Amino acid sequence: MGNLDIKLKVDATGLSCPLPILKATQAIRTVASGELIEVVATDPGSVKDFAAWAGSTGNALVESDSADGKYRFVFRHK
Amino acid sequence: MDETISLVLFSGTDDKLQAAATLVAGAAALGKPVKIFLQYWGLNAFRADRIAADHGLAPEAGEAGKLAFDAAARTGQAHWADALRMAKELGEVDIQACSASMDLLKLKQSDLDPLVNGIEGVAAFYINAGEGQIVFI
Numbered sequence: 001m002g003n004l005d006i007k008l009k010v011d012a013t014g015l016s017c018p019l020p021i022l023k024a025t026q027a028i029r030t031v032a033s034g035e036l037i038e039v040v041a042t043d044p045g046s047v048k049d050f051a052a053w054a055g056s057t058g059n060a061l062v063e064s065d066s067a068d069g070k071y072r073f074v075f076r077h078k
Numbered sequence: 079m080d081e082t083i084s085l086v087l088f089s090g091t092d093d094k095l096q097a098a099a100t101l102v103a104g105a106a107a108l109g110k111p112v113k114i115f116l117q118y119w120g121l122n123a124f125r126a127d128r129i130a131a132d133h134g135l136a137p138e139a140g141e142a143g144k145l146a147f148d149a150a151a152r153t154g155q156a157h158w159a160d161a162l163r164m165a166k167e168l169g170e171v172d173i174q175a176c177s178a179s180m181d182l183l184k185l186k187q188s189d190l191d192p193l194v195n196g197i198e199g200v201a202a203f204y205i206n207a208g209e210g211q212i213v214f215i
Contacts, residue, residue: 016155018103025107025168049104056108 004038004063004074007031012041013070020046021053028059028077036062039073046071082111082210084203089215090119092133092158093147098215099158099165106169115203116194117176120215122183124175129159129191162193172206174198 010027012020020041027037039050047066050073054061058078065072083105087098098114105112116124123133135144151157156164165171175190175197187197198206 014154016150016153018100018107018161019154019156021107022103022161022164022168026164053107 004036006038006074007035008037010037010039012039012043012046014042017043017045017049021049024050024053024073024075025057028075031077033077035077037075037077039075041071041073042069044071046073050075081109082113082206082208084113084115084207084210084212086115086117086203086212086214087120088117089136090121090123090133091136093135093139093143094215095120095123095133095158096147096155096161099156099161101213102171103161103165106165106171109169111170112165112172113203113206114171114173115176115198116173117179118182121175121179121185121190124173124191124194125185125189126191127189129193130157159191159193166193174203176200176203 008027008031010023012023015023020039020043024039031037050061054075060076061073062076063074085098085102087095102112102114123129135147139147173194175194177197177199180197187194
């Protein structure tokens, strides 16, 4: 953590499903292939949702953690 | 396997449209093509002059359900029409009005919100659905 080169950060806190994955889909298209985005969400469903989203879209989940009711994900654009 | 998801939106209350928009947006984010067929009251909710209006909730919502729905609308939930607009920008989402329902409601395409791509009959709907799943709401 902290040593990743994050190109774009997406604040999806306070947003309900499906907005976090919509925001992530929008965001990852704005960075080049191989670049990283970070998404922070508070929706507990986002943990399983983002695992499914990464698997389905091919945008790899590079890192994830949670603290204080916030869930953080780092994805690499396919 | 055909990845296309087809949804028939028959119901015109905001809770059912909200649930449908969630399914559409999720499919679009996963890269699955979505076909939407608007019938009856679902179609009526897409009238350009009424799309942002209050369309009420299904009878089972009751008073407590209405309070919960309104609270969610104020915090962190996109209105169903906005969620559909985002889904259309992100993915392959095609929205068609049922031609028989258009006749029933005496509507022309110019009466509908621009979210609606066109008008088709049930045969075209089935052909476009292919072997994919069909969901009726």
